[in-house]
Amino acid sequence: MxxxxxxxxxxxxxxxxxxxxxxxxxxxxxxxxxxxxxxxxxxxxxxxxxNSAILHTGFDAPPGSLEVACMQAGYEEYMTIAPNMNLAILETGAVVAAWNDEEVAKLDGIEAQARQNGVSDVRRVTRGEILRREPHINPVVKAGLFVPREHVIDPxxxxxxxxxxxxxxxxxxxxxxxxxxxxxxxxxxxxxxxxxxxxxxxxxxxxxxxxxxxxxxxxxxxxxxxRPRKGQFVVFDKPAASLIRTILLPVPTERTKGVVVVRTAFGNVLVGPTAEEQEDRVHAGVDEATLNGLVAKAAELVPGLANIPVNAIYAGLRPATExxxxxxxxxxxxxxxxxxxxxxxxxxxxxxxxxxxxxxxxxxxVRQRPPANPVWPQMPNLSEHRERDWERPGDNEIVCHCELVTRREIEAALEGSVPARDFGGLRRRTRACMGRCQGFYCSARVAEITAGRFENPLSVGVSHE
Missing domain, CATH: 3.50.50.60 (FAD/NAD(P)-binding domain)
Structure with a gap:
């Protein structure tokens, strides 16, 4: 007991x-x-x-659904509380890009659905407007729908x-x-x-x-x-962020919203996800052929990505149902x-x-009254477009040089109200070992700092989650 x-x-x-x-x-x-x-x-x-870390407006959600209602209520509350909790918002906007005549023909329906969902600030954009906004994308783009309030957050x-x-x-x-x-x-x-x-x-x-x-x-x-649905992703190294500033959304199909190209709050570019049915609810493996396909798709949409190394690969599972x-x-x-x-x-x-x-x-x-003056915690910032801990005064030993993670950040993540309890939790709280070397250089130092903290201790050569 x-x-x-x-x-x-x-x-x-x-x-x-x-x-x-x-x-x-x-x-x-x-x-x-x-x-x-x-x-x-x-x-x-x-x-x-x-996940893809996008804060959605609900412009393409089923009209009148609980999903769109909750998305829009969640969006508004996030925008309200983010300043109080030091939560990041990378304001990017999004373009639903049409690459052929068939996709162009679907834009009117997507725009009508957006307006039905109350997203009234969407607007059609021409090929020229898209290329002025995104000069590095493939110039064969034909038209698009601009959704200005689709943004990126730290997920x-x-x-x-x-x-x-x-x-x-x-x-x-x-x-x-x-x-x-x-x-x-x-x-x-x-x-x-x-x-x-x-x-x-x-x-x-x-x-x-x-x-x-x-x-x-x-x-x-x-x-x-x-019915678990797997999505595989590739993450391009930080120089890729200079090639795109707007979320690139595909014209969706009946089955999936398709592959997205998006800057992350951490200074990378993310491409994915796939949509693959599987029985396993725990393991989300990656496979070379699919990842190569994602890289090729990314380079097709943003040709300069062909010259940027892939920083990381991962897969997630979505709890889809029948x-x-x-x-x-x-x-x-x-x-x-x-x-x-x-x-x-x-x-x-x-x-x-x-x-x-x-x-x-x-x-x-409810058996008690709401707190009269609730506590508002200040979350540490991991986003590249805002001041990071390594830029602040004090003893800032850089533990992870790829992601510029300080010892102070790691130690803070191991303390507090909801401390990191395993290596995966530590990585998500700090981004240690998540850079281009994937922990090759910093794992030993992270293992020293976290010694005695985790039920399953970190050791050099650990399999990264």
């Missing part, structure tokens, strides 16, 4: 991906006594760690900020706590995990790639089926909400989904 065994929480959130972190934050700020349970060693251990600092604010305002989080069984006894849930037993009036399932299995554990059956829409529902009598099937738009929609979940929940289940 852990220290929480006898405590009755208002809400237990299952899963510390971006949605779970946002939900924990919202319910805490509304006054609920919140516990977050995550089976991984750290936040973002599942689907949330691999890891944002959810870390959400959970940090939740914890600093009274929430608790337990890691390595995989749900093994659950039972509804009277008006409360008895939740058995690998870290002990917990009790809650309400449960919110934000388990991502395992959302259907978690629902089955709580409800006996699952109302949706997770239907396209979000799988959100509530059983009020049994105290259960599912936020399932949240795919590539989850980074943007997370704050909106948290708002929606609280509306479903209702304030009747």
């Amino acid at each position: 852990g220290k929480h065994a006898a405590e009755l929480f208002d809400v237990v959130v299952i899963g510390a991906g971006v949605v779970g972190c946002a939900v924990a934050r919202r319910f805490t700020l509304e006054g609920a006594r919140v516990l977050l349970l995550e089976k991984g060693a750290d936040i973002l251990s599942g689907a949330s760690k691999g 890891w600092s944002a959810p870390l900020g959400y959970l940090t604010q939740a914890v600093q305002n009274g929430a608790e989080a337990v890691f390595g706590a995989e749900v093994t069984a659950a039972a509804r006894i009277g008006n409360e849930w008895q939740i058995h995990t690998t870290k002990g037993e917990f009790h809650a009036s309400f449960v919110i399932n934000c388990a991502g790639l395992f959302g259907d299995e978690v629902e089955r554990a709580f409800m006996g059956t699952a109302s949706f089926q997770i 239907k396209k829409e979000y799988r959100v529902h509530m059983d009020g009598e049994r105290g259960y909400i599912a936020l399932g099937g949240i795919r590539s738009t989850g980074l943007t929609a997370a704050l909106g989904l948290a708002q929606h979940a609280f509306r479903l929940f209702g304030s009747a289940g």
Whole structure:
């Protein structure tokens, strides 16, 4: 039995991906006594760690859907809270680029859908306008649709900020706590995990790639089926950032939004994702043929990328289901909400989904008042377009020279309200070992600094997540 065994929480959130972190934050700020349970060693251990980091307007989401409503509510809340939490926004805008007559013919429909979704500042742009804005892209581009408020964010600092604010305002989080069984006894849930037993009036399932299995554990059956969809990405080295300043979006197909070319907040250029169905919910492997295809596609769209080395390759899994829409529902009598099937738009929609979940929940289940003066944590900046820690005064030993990560940043990531609990978590908090050498030169120093901190210690030659 852990220290929480006898405590009755208002809400237990299952899963510390971006949605779970946002939900924990919202319910805490509304006054609920919140516990977050995550089976991984750290936040973002599942689907949330691999995405394209775009803050979407919802211009191309299904009109009238919960998805577009949550995306737009999430977008607005992010823009509101980002200055208070020192969260980055790289203002890029986006162009839906049409490369042939068939794609040009689809632009009117995309524009009409955007306006139906309330994104009224979209506008058609000519080939000449696109080339003036992006002189390095392939001049065969024919036309496009400019979406000025599509931007890029740091996809890891944002959810870390959400959970940090939740914890600093009274929430608790337990890691390595995989749900093994659950039972509804009277008006409360008895939740058995690998870290002990917990009790809650309400449960919110934000388990991502395992959302259907978690629902089955709580409800006996699952109302949706997770069908993992893999997306592979390539990351070009930092000189690539001079070749593009606007997100390049393809004209989407029925099945996928297609391959995107986007500057990252970290000074690289990202190309991807693919859309590949698979059964495995844990392992997202990369393959040479697909990655070569992404590199070739990138060079086709932005020819100068052919001369830029690839910095990194990775793959992420999206928790798609047998239907396209979000799988959100509530059983009020049994105290259960599912936020399932949240795919590539989850980074943007997370704050909106948290708002929606609280509306479903209702304030009747909150036993205490919201904090009168909530704590607003200041998140460290990893974005290249803003001042980095290495530029500040003090003893700034540079540990990772590719990404200019200081010892001070690494030590700070190992402390605090939500400290890094494994190597992957440390990398996402600092970008150490994520540069062009992928830790070849700095792994030994990082291992020294983190000695005794992780359950699985870092050693030179470690396989990087």
